[in-house]
Amino acid sequence: MEIKKPAVAGTLESSDCMVTVEPGQGEIELDLDSVVIRQYGKQIRKIIHETLDRLDVNNAKVTVVDKGALDCTIKARVECAVYRSNDIRDNLPWGGVIR
Amino acid sequence: MSDSWIGQIYPGDTRGMAMVDALLEKEGIRRDGNLDYTCAMFDENGQAIATGSCFGNTLRCFAVSGAHQGEGLLNQVITHLIDWQAGRGQFHLFLYTKAGTAPFFADLGFHEIARVDGKLVFMENRRNGFPGYLKQLEATRRDGVSAAVVMNANPFTLGHQALAEQASASCDTLHLFIVSEDRSFFPFSVRRKLVELGTAHLPNVVLHDCGPYIISSATFPSYFLKDETDVIEGQARLDVEVFKRIAAVLNVRARWAGEEPTSRVTGLYNRVMAEELPKAGIRFVEIPRVQTSGTVISASTVRACLRDGDFTELKKMVPPSTLAYLTGAEAEPVLKKLRQAENVVHY
Incomplete structure (x- = not known):
C-alpha cells in the first residue's frame, strides 16, 4: 500500500503506542521512542517492519511513541494508521493482510 | 477514573474556562490570549481535572489537578x-514547557x-526536525566572515534592500532568512521572490527559509498576533536561543537588523537581541531606517500606501522589482485583501 497522506493511530496512554505514518522518501524511515527501548527495542522494530511488509508498505516515514504496548497492540496501531492514510475505513481485509 | 471524559471548552463557555484557568493558575501558568482549541478532562462530578490547548502547530497551557497527578491524565x-491537530492536518507539533x-x-x-x-x-x-534543518543549513556554511539577516519582507522595500546591501558589504557571506510562516498579507512565495529579485545584485547572499524555527507561530506567535509585553519578550528570548544554534552551525558572527521606531513587537525583539546575542559572541548591528522625504520606510507604511492607492509615495519606498510586482495583475488578490483590511500596520 502507498502512504498517501499523514495519519495517526493509537494513544500515549500506558500499554498503548501512538503510530504516525507519513509519505516517505523512497524507503521505510522508522523513528521509535519507547519507555522499554532497552528491553524490547529490537522486538518492537521487528513487529513494526513485519506489519509494514505484510501491508506491502515500503515507502513511509513512521514515528512510533511506545508506552509499553504488547506486540498485538503495536501491530494493530500500525495497521490502523496505514489504512487511515488511505482513507479506508470499511471492508478491511480481516483474515487477509490483517490477521 | 473510568468515568472521566475529555471535551472541548468553547471560548464562550465562561464556566468551563474559569475551571481551566483555575487549573492553570495552580501551575503558575496564565492562559494564552491566542488559542485555537482548548480541552479539559472532567471527573464524574463534572469538575475539570486536567487541561491542554492548541495554537497553530503548537500544544500549550497544560495542567493537571494536584489530586490527580501520577494517573497519566496528561498523556490522555x-x-x-x-x-x-491531526484532524486539521498538523503533524509536526511544537510545545514549550x-x-x-x-x-x-x-x-x-x-x-x-x-x-x-x-x-x-x-x-x-520530530527527532530529526531541528537537527535536519541545521544539517541542511550546514551545506551552505562558507569560510570567512558570515553574517545573518532575518526578514519578513511584507513586502520587500528599499529599507530591506539597504539593510541587505550594508550587511552584505560587511562580510564574505550573508545568510538571509525569510520568514516562511504564511500569516502575512503577502504570501511566502511572493515575499521570497521579491527578496530574491531585490538582492540579485548581491552575489554573496544566500537565501534560507526560516521554517518553523525562526519567527514562526511556533516560536514567536506574538509576532503575528497581539500580546502582552512580557509574553512577547519571553518568545523573543526563545527565538534568539534558537538563532544562536543556527548561527553556530553557519559560523555567523553578526546579526543585522533595521532600527525599529514604529513596531512595538519588532522593537522589543531588537532589544532582546542586543542583550542576548553578544553573550554568544554574536555582534548585533542595528542600522538606522532609510528615509524618503522625511518619513522612514517600512513595510507597514508601504502597505498603508497600497491600501490607500497612493502610488506616488509607494514608488519612493520600493525597488523596481517590487514595484513591478505590485503594479502587475498578480498582486491584485493581495491588494484587494489590503484594501479591505482595517489594520495593515505591524503592532
Whole structure:
C-alpha cells in the first residue's frame, strides 16, 4: 500500500503506542521512542517492519511513541494508521493482510 | 477514573474556562490570549481535572489537578490534542514547557530544540526536525566572515534592500532568512521572490527559509498576533536561543537588523537581541531606517500606501522589482485583501 497522506493511530496512554505514518522518501524511515527501548527495542522494530511488509508498505516515514504496548497492540496501531492514510475505513481485509 | 471524559471548552463557555484557568493558575501558568482549541478532562462530578490547548502547530497551557497527578491524565490530554491537530492536518507539533516537565514530554516523543535560561524548554515531535534543518543549513556554511539577516519582507522595500546591501558589504557571506510562516498579507512565495529579485545584485547572499524555527507561530506567535509585553519578550528570548544554534552551525558572527521606531513587537525583539546575542559572541548591528522625504520606510507604511492607492509615495519606498510586482495583475488578490483590511500596520 502507498502512504498517501499523514495519519495517526493509537494513544500515549500506558500499554498503548501512538503510530504516525507519513509519505516517505523512497524507503521505510522508522523513528521509535519507547519507555522499554532497552528491553524490547529490537522486538518492537521487528513487529513494526513485519506489519509494514505484510501491508506491502515500503515507502513511509513512521514515528512510533511506545508506552509499553504488547506486540498485538503495536501491530494493530500500525495497521490502523496505514489504512487511515488511505482513507479506508470499511471492508478491511480481516483474515487477509490483517490477521 | 473510568468515568472521566475529555471535551472541548468553547471560548464562550465562561464556566468551563474559569475551571481551566483555575487549573492553570495552580501551575503558575496564565492562559494564552491566542488559542485555537482548548480541552479539559472532567471527573464524574463534572469538575475539570486536567487541561491542554492548541495554537497553530503548537500544544500549550497544560495542567493537571494536584489530586490527580501520577494517573497519566496528561498523556490522555496530549493524545487528544495530537488527534485534534491531526484532524486539521498538523503533524509536526511544537510545545514549550518548564525544564522540570521536559523529561515527561520526552517520554511522549518530544525532542528538545532549545531552552531559555535553563527554565523554559522548546520541543518538537520530530527527532530529526531541528537537527535536519541545521544539517541542511550546514551545506551552505562558507569560510570567512558570515553574517545573518532575518526578514519578513511584507513586502520587500528599499529599507530591506539597504539593510541587505550594508550587511552584505560587511562580510564574505550573508545568510538571509525569510520568514516562511504564511500569516502575512503577502504570501511566502511572493515575499521570497521579491527578496530574491531585490538582492540579485548581491552575489554573496544566500537565501534560507526560516521554517518553523525562526519567527514562526511556533516560536514567536506574538509576532503575528497581539500580546502582552512580557509574553512577547519571553518568545523573543526563545527565538534568539534558537538563532544562536543556527548561527553556530553557519559560523555567523553578526546579526543585522533595521532600527525599529514604529513596531512595538519588532522593537522589543531588537532589544532582546542586543542583550542576548553578544553573550554568544554574536555582534548585533542595528542600522538606522532609510528615509524618503522625511518619513522612514517600512513595510507597514508601504502597505498603508497600497491600501490607500497612493502610488506616488509607494514608488519612493520600493525597488523596481517590487514595484513591478505590485503594479502587475498578480498582486491584485493581495491588494484587494489590503484594501479591505482595517489594520495593515505591524503592532
